[in-house]
Amino acid sequence: MKRLLYISFFTSFILLWSSCRKDFEFxxxxxxxxxxxxxxxxxxxxxxxxxxxxxxxxxxxxxxxxxxxxxxxxxxxxxxxxxxxxxxxxxxxxxxxxxxxxxxxxxxxxxxxxxxxxxxxxxxxxxxxxxxxxxxxxxxxxxxxxxxDAVFIFPDRDANNIVETLTLNVNGEVLETEIEGRELDPTELTFTNEKPYVIYGYAAVPNGQTLTINAGARVHFHANSGILVSENATLNANGAHSLDQENLENEIIFEGDRLEPGFSDVAGQWGTLWFFENSVNNTINYATIKNATVAILSDENADAPNDKLTITNTQIYNSSNFGILGRNTSIRAENLVINNSGQSSFAATLGGKYNVTHSTIGNYWTNSSRQLPALLINNFLETNTSIFLADLTEANFNNCIIYGNDTAEFIVDELQDDSNSVTFNFKFTNCLIKFPVNDTSFSGANYVFSNTSLYEGNIYNFDPQFRNTEKNQMIISTTSPAINQGNATFATQVPQDILTNDRTAAPDLGAYQNSDF
Known part of the structure; x- marks a missing residue:
């Protein structure tokens, strides 16, 4: 009875209010x-x-x-x-x-x-x-x-609006893929700095051809897009040092096609620069590669007479998965800076050959939890049904900084077959490394830090004092423990830092000589 009275009163109130309300006059x-x-x-x-x-x-x-x-x-x-x-x-x-x-x-x-x-x-x-x-x-x-204005590169669509996909030649076998994209025409094999380039899908460098990217070029990628360097093809990205470190007028910049400030540091906006199996003699010099899923993916050819990829004076930032992912490949890196990767900043996997000198491999990723360290080295690839092993012929890190916001920022993960015959060679020389050297959960011969055939002249767990890791400013301060800790032999091989400062007299670790902020 009481509930009925409440409902009756509420209904009467609404009717009374409605009858008294005057229409709005505008x-x-x-x-x-x-x-x-x-x-x-x-x-x-x-x-x-x-x-x-x-x-x-x-x-x-x-x-x-x-x-x-x-x-x-x-x-x-x-x-x-x-x-x-x-x-x-x-x-x-x-x-x-x-x-x-x-x-x-x-x-x-x-x-x-x-x-x-x-x-x-x-x-x-x-x-x-x-x-x-x-x-x-x-x-x-x-x-x-x-x-x-821009130069637009995109795949064709057929009458049914189906997007063109790539056909690749791998070791003489023609493979039909589901990768949206097309091969670059001969007239498109030189990217200049006259206009930006905007790429939809994957732009493939044809078999036996070379894509040359000139200093100051700007290459923008739509979602799920990138460059694929196919068999016997080459990418030469020929940037140069920039006096204006804000605008980087002479560097080559690879990034997404959203130019609004809100997208300037958003990871995962595009795919990858993919150095496909049997691509050859690829070089990247003075480039900034940012906001990719995997900035650089390099596959196979670990035993090639020349390095498959030589990357120098280059910055890689804000990769949602990996900065560099090598799979049984050959990479030489000098004055390389990597930071903020959703997994590893540098992953040398399934063996291969890697020589990295005066480089800064950092990872201060905060967008989500990550499962991998800044630097990952292993000699295997595990699938749902199999484990593949390959030789790690060499992985040398010289005068480098390997640091981040996790406890252990490198892992060397080795598997062996029944005959224990898989090669696994690595060495860290004069590096600043973040790693809990006394943590017994990391055991085995690869973590014996007194073994000078694996670890020589390194220092551990000293904050490098980067300028601002959130803004990818990885230069070290004038009080950094990395100052004057470099091996002179390697400094002679890379005599200038990424900003062209001389380092031969007193080499600091990493890609930068110290600077007063």
Missing amino acids: APSSGNLQFSKTTVYLDTIFANIGSSTYNLKVYNPSGDDISIPTIRLANGESSGYRLNVDGVPGKSFENVELLAKDSLFIFVETTFDTSQNPLPATEFLYTDQILFDSGSNLQQVDLVTLVK
Whole structure:
């Protein structure tokens, strides 16, 4: 009975309130709207690629409910901007109601469509305005974005909208893959610094051809995209030292195709630079590779007469899985800097041949928990059904820093067959290493740190004093314990640090000589 009375009272209250409520009366706006910003900057986009969504908040400061007669883009239907006013998309709106002391959101996006608007320059400001009302009540908010022209490389689609996939030649066998992409044309085998390059899918360097990337080139990748260097093909990325360390005018930069500041350090935006089995004589010098899934993937050819990949004066940051993943391959690295990888920054797996000198292999990843150290060395590959073993002919780390935010930042993981015949050779010389040397959970001959055939002249667990690991600033301070700890022989082989400072007189460990912050 009591519940019935409550329900009856509530129903009567609602009916009474409804019968007393007066309909809202909206007066025309009088040009006194207020805005969260007077200009909406949509940052930088490539032609034909849509921007992120930006917002503008519109306030009614008055005590009256108002109706805004029109909200529209100045360039009308031809505008490359798009609006969404309180959930309704369009480019022009009429009689938009706004209660007293209330606000509404306008969301803004843009795409500069070159099929409708020819590009006036390789880089220019594209503008429009959102106009509120008209005549003496007219108010406006400016829209501004920087549009860049680019060279677009993408696979074809057939009549059924099926995207072209790669066909690869491996040891004389033709393999049909499911990798979306296409081979580069002969006219596309030199990337210059005149315009950025935007790649969709995998751009494959054809068998026997060389892709040359000139100093100052900018290469951007869409999601799940990259470069694949196929059999007997070569990548030569020929960057140069930059005087401006902010803009890196002479370095080659590999990154994603989202140019907004919010994407500048987001890992996993694109795939990998993939040095496929039997690619040859690949070189990368003065490059920055960032925000990939696996920045560099190098497969096979550990016994090649020349190193499969030589990488020098190069920075690799924000890889969602690995900075460098080698699988039974051959890599030579000098003045290499790696930081912030979801798994290992440098993974030398399934054996191979690795010589790394004056390099900084760090991992201060904080986006998720990681299971692997900054440096992983092993001689096997485990699948669901099998374990494959291969010789680790050499893995030498000289005058390096191997550090991060985990307890142990390197692991040497060796497996042997029944005959104990698999080669496993490694050595650390004059390195600063983070590792719990007295932890008995790491046992076996590979962790005997007094064995000078494996470990010589190293120091352990001293903070290198990097400038700012969150911002990938891996230069060491003037009080770093890595100062003047390098072996002179290796310093002579790499006489300048990554910033071209001389290191021969007093070599510091890692890729950088110390600097006063």
